[in-house]
Amino acid sequence: MDELGAQEAAVFALIKDNPFIGQQEIADALGLARSTVAAHIAQLVQKGYLLGRGYMLPQPSRAVLIGGAVFDRKYRARQAIVLETSNPVDGMRSFGGVARNVAENLSLLGTPTSFISIIGNDEAGAALLAHLRDRGIDVSQVVVTDERPTAEYAAILDPAGDLVVGLADMGIFDLFQPGYLDRAWSHLASASLVFADCNLPAETLQHLIQRRRSARFRLAIDAVSTHKVVRLPEDLTGIDLLFMNIDEANARLSRRGAASLQDAAEAARLLCDAGAGEVVVTMGARGIAVxxxxxxxxxxxxxxxxxxxxxxxxxxxxxxxxGLMAGQDSFAAxxxxxxxxxxxxESAASVHPDLSPRFLEANLHRLAEHKG
Incomplete structure (x- = not known):
């Protein structure tokens, strides 16, 4: 509690011992005015030590994921596609979105997880929320709107499974303005880690980065795509961990780059020079640079x-x-x-259906063998 003043720490200690204690009781115990106690409690909420009304204490380790939640549809043609006519396909429906996928993976690995996004007041949005709840994810801060339908992505694939055309309706995310972060701020401030993706508008990302500087959580951000990486501010200060693939990194840095892992390392270094605390740049089958x-x-x-x-x-x-939340350094994580x-x-699903702490542990030997 180094960032708490002496009176704030004393107020927090009393609330921790008795979450049902009243403000006047705290004032009497500490010899303070009730208005002073109320001000200290407001600061404790702002700093993430309390969750708001009822003096609820946050869980010691919790992740909040903010960003895309998408209803995905895939249609794989049974034979060569013929334009301007009906084609027989095999259809599949699933849930996607970077932040949503990350949230589901984390929850399956046993991390207490909350998810914040915006969805339409429609069947697809209801299905998304139901699935996340079934995974044990807190969706209490998700915004439901009548202004736009839930984000949707449709992929038309040829018989070999290669993409012929992709159709994306993501306009709903433009509605997620900074005010939604402010409404949920005590929820964010009490987390140990917050992750956001660049499906959020630029002004919302900027607001999150600025407000994070007075909070305790660690902030991680993913670029999502070469088109959306431009939503990040020029000064990346305030981002503790930044994820990009090499194409996104090169787009952000306005460079051509080369097809080598060392070039990914150079891109990661340049992004750190731009203000990010740590950077992970991925190159698919070639590997990663941290x-x-x-x-x-x-x-x-x-x-x-x-x-x-x-x-x-x-x-x-x-x-x-x-790995980071388990205490590993960034490279090990x-x-x-x-x-x-x-x-x-190795799975046909976007989130491995067998994922669990035990499943991950059972496959750690592959990482050890790979390093060996």
């Missing part, structure tokens, strides 16, 4: 027998965050992320 304030390290990808690459990058992020990403490619 940069901090004093070093840049690289690692080749964990070998896999891939079936579907969907969700692998999101799983990599989740594995890294899981990124190794866990690389393993989870490889495991996810």
């Amino acid at each position: 940069a901090g304030t004093d070093a840049v390290r690289t690692a080749s990808a964990v070998p896999a027998d891939p079936r579907d690459m969907t969700g692998a990058g999101d799983a990599m992020i989740a594995g890294t965050l899981h 990124a190794g866990i992320g690389a393993l989870l990403g490889a495991l996810t490619t």
